[in-house]
Amino acid sequence: MEPVEDIVIVGAGLAGLATALGLQRRGVKSLVLESSPAIRSSGFALGMWTNAWRALDALGIGGKVREHHILGERLVVLSSSSGATSAELRLKGAQGKIGKHEFRSVKRDSLVEILANELPKDTIRYSSKVVLIKEDGNLKLLHLADGSTIRAKVLVGCDGIYSLVAKYLGLKEPDFSGHLSARGFAEYPTNHGVKPEYLLITGGGFRAGMLPTSERSIYWFFTWRPSKKDKIDQNTTKMREFIIEKLTTSKAPNEIIEVIKKSEMNKVLSSHLRYRSPFSLLNGSITKRNICVIGDALHPMTPDLGQGGCMALEDSVILARYLSDSVYTGNIEKGMEKFAKDRRWRCAEVITRAYVVGFIQQSSNCIVSFLREKVLAKIMAKSLLKTPDYDCGKLRNF
Template sequence: MQRQEESGEDIVIVGAGLAGLAAALGLHRKGVRSVVLESSPSLRASGFAFATWPNAFRALDALGVGDQIRKLHLHIQGLRVMSASTGEIAKEVDFRDEFSCVRRDVLLQVLAAELPTGTIRYSSKIVSIDEHGDGAKTLHLADGSTLRAKVLVGCDGINSMVGRWLGLAKPSHSGRSATRGLARYPDGHGFPPKFLQLFGNGFRFGFVPCNDTDVYWFYTWSPSEDDDDGAEESGTKMKQYVLTKLRSSKVPAEALELVERSDDAPATPLRFRPPLSLVFAGISKGNVCVAGDALHPMTPDLGQGGCAALEDGVVLARCLGEAILGGDGDGATGGTDEKERIESGLRRFAGIRRWRSIELIGTAYAVGFVQQSGNRIISFLREKVLAGVLAGRLLKMSDYNCGTLSS
């Protein structure tokens, strides 16, 4: 049975992922109401977990949930980089600042629990967007209902409908794929609080504990018809493919056990938005903008995709919230037309996030290329010289502060 046509909303956020929930919570903290449309019947936690660098914790603290997340996850003390071809340690880095591997489902649940009841509307899939003369957008949902939005924020992932409406460039395939898993040890895993990463032999593999019982791992590679034998089409085959590749490399025995303990591991092609396409792209247009993967899909080589989404949420809530409340942080007051203030606030958000997004996407792609290259010269330099440089880039990209919810 179709739902009746719904009344309008001031702010509609599409997608209950990290960026969408962070933006909604940031707005809520500022006293601004929003509605989040999620196409799934419940919160989705694809990806299992994600690296949470200092920049992400700054964003979580701004949203008021940082300490909750800290209590539920281990503090990781350092990074060890090893060669998968020789087994030698190429670089060790002690983390001076915070780093954890946060379970995605846990974080989404924490963010959602802080929102007013009814903020998230599940099973609400947008199929088209219409624009009216007054600038408002009518969202047509799959169940036949419509919703009129004064402000539309697309946090709907790499295949964002809102991004397409804005005319953003279609994400490109990097030529690489990834699979991920979560190994559970009910009696405790015993791993030290370290992030271990291996590269070489055409792949990158790493694992890091989330808490005392869960360990997250990932494997990225460049598929070929001769190499993977259709493994990407089956989670079971993919898991066996990863185990075969690891057994033929200089990988610690506990790494194999991690994969063996995990459920089947489906593969995902790694896509990214060409960074140069964002230089002049319309990240915002009038009362519409995008954030999270809808804005800056990137390869996972910096571990910054989720972190950047949280940054987006805080910055968007600050810019849009101040516009709605009567000021845009640059001295504007409530006397300015609200529509003009909203558009100005979204332009501010786009200006702040444009170059950060370009840098993250470009750096992640370059780091991934070097880490997985099979070229002999690059492989030699990577293992003898570049390991430290690459580790340094990870730390540099995390040394960023998105600010608080107030200017």
């Protein structure tokens, strides 16, 4: 007979580990199944906005993460065509409706490691890839790649953009946004001397930026809409040359070009940016009795607001609270319904806002470019603070 687990979380990424930790803080045990043989640390860094820090504080690890990552002081938006500053926004100490804002660029591997280390050692089971989900009465029967099976009373899908759990729920596959993205990370032996600012360059068919994570490391990104003329070999040298050429032929500051020249690039040199249609979220099943999806499995979105990881942390705290409450009351389905009601509109709104902001920021259309540099840049900059002005709430221990 297959073992029965109370709560099984598929995926030991940011959302999966944060959910397991949130449940653990409330005295509820879970099992996390991870397909890789060890913790995955892809992606270099994440922009962590105010809503993410509130979630990390609720999980009890905000202080540990802050120790190694510098506080962002300012957002500076530059025009790729003129090089002029089109918007400037104070981040450090900026006041939102429900408290002061906080922004830091955080190393993904550092954050994942902190989350994993907070969990009991038997929480994560590696080399455990779920390949099939079946009904087994009120339980979910999970078939793993190694031939073993597990029965779960509750199933939480944190298995990424191509989620098997989301497919099981009937959610449509994410759509291609029409944009590609490349990312990199520069490490310095001593202080790099770059100001603690989020530098963002927009227009001309691309969007680029760099964010210091610490005094010795800088994260950068480059997203663009490929044209028929863009023929890029998938190797580090050619990709770097392509990005530098795009930036050099624009009015991008030399500072970001030098950082890219010195940096390590992601093994996945260019990623297709995908998002889940807001209509799919509003009309589809994101929960069903004793199963749900969160993080990228729920709301893949374009990175134009830097909210993918932040929203995953919101999901985790809210789900951990509702799910732990329902475990103690014995009504799992009600907890899942509360989670769906809480997250559906929030996720749809942020996905839509991110897509629209990305379209405006990267457009090379002359009318859109004029409006962006004269009016819209300031509005979009403010939207970067409006979206994270959100509180996922606390995790009170019993």
